[in-house]
Amino acid sequence: MKWYDIFSNFYDSSLEKLYFSSRKRAIELLDLKDNQTIIDIACGTGANFKHIKTSNHNFTLYGTDYSSGMLKKGQDSIEKNSWTNTFLFQADARELTLSSIENFTGKKISFDRVICVLGLSVIPEWEMVLDNLIGLLNENGKIVIVDVFAEKRNLNTWLVEKVAKADLNRRIWQTLKIKTDNFHQEYLPVKESKVGGKLFVAVGTKRRK
Numbered sequence: 531m532k533w534y535d536i537f538s539n540f541y542d543s544s545l546e547k548l549y550f551s552s553r554k555r556a557i558e559l560l561d562l563k564d565n566q567t568i569i570d571i572a573c574g575t576g577a578n579f580k581h582i583k584t585s586n587h588n589f590t591l592y593g594t595d596y597s598s599g600m601l602k603k604g605q606d607s608i609e610k611n612s613w614t615n616t617f618l619f620q621a622d623a624r625e626l627t628l629s630s631i632e633n634f635t636g637k638k639i640s641f642d643r644v645i646c647v648l649g650l651s652v653i654p655e656w657e658m659v660l661d662n663l664i665g666l667l668n669e670n671g672k673i674v675i676v677d678v679f680a681e682k683r684n685l686n687t688w689l690v691e692k693v694a695k696a697d698l699n700r701r702i703w704q705t706l707k708i709k710t711d712n713f714h715q716e717y718l719p720v721k722e723s724k725v726g727g728k729l730f731v732a733v734g735t736k737r738r739k
């Protein structure tokens with residue numbers, strides 16, 4: 531069994547409070563509009579979904595993750611909340627392309643919004659994955675990333691990396707800045723000691739060809 535399958539049993543109870551307001555801010559920056567199609571990459575237990583759903587628009591939401599345990603929790607919460615137009619599928623983010631997603635949906639698809647919260651510090655080959663995620667977007671589509679960067683490493687950094695199987699040395703926002711237009715980044719008000727570094731949200735728009 532993979533670590534995140536085990537972690538799924540206590541992920542929300544140990545972390546939900548800590549990240550609640552940061553998720554809200556990330557969804558604000560996602561700037562959702564009616565009838566959009568959104569994908570949440572490495573969606574885990576679906577902790578972003580309730581924030582997306584409260585924005586009260588009529589959109590289609592896909593969530594994908596590598597861990598069947600995390601997805602099971604996500605599916606439970608979709609059913610418990612009776613969320614419609616919300617679909618989960620299991621995939622390795624390194625292999626995500628529009629055509630691999632179309633195998634799941636059974637129809638042609640592209641996305642207006644991509645969100646990835648605390649995923650790119652965990653997923654291997656994150657630079658290639660980030661390229662692929664931008665590739666999922668329609669023209670003018672937006673991508674929002676939330677993650678942690680440890681400018682000064684300390685014991686908490688090491689602990690968080692061990693527990694989350696993460697690498698907090700990745701300057702993810704810098705790469706997003708190079709690859710998108712209308713880039714914006716801000717730090718989120720969560721203590722560095724709690725998350726092992728600075729929690730940030732970064733947003734960019736797909737560059738025109």
Ligand SMILES: C[S@@+](CC[C@H](N)C(=O)[O-])C[C@H]1O[C@@H](n2cnc3c(N)ncnc32)[C@H](O)[C@@H]1O
Pocket residue numbers: 534571572573574575576577578594595596597600621622623624646647648649652653654694
């Ligand atoms: C720290 S959790 C974040 C979960 C969720 N996005 C959140 O905001 O709470 C990292 C997630 O990345 C997923 N993950 C790790 N490697 C992955 C991969 N190669 N492809 C897809 N998901 C992956 C894990 O299963 C886990 O759910």
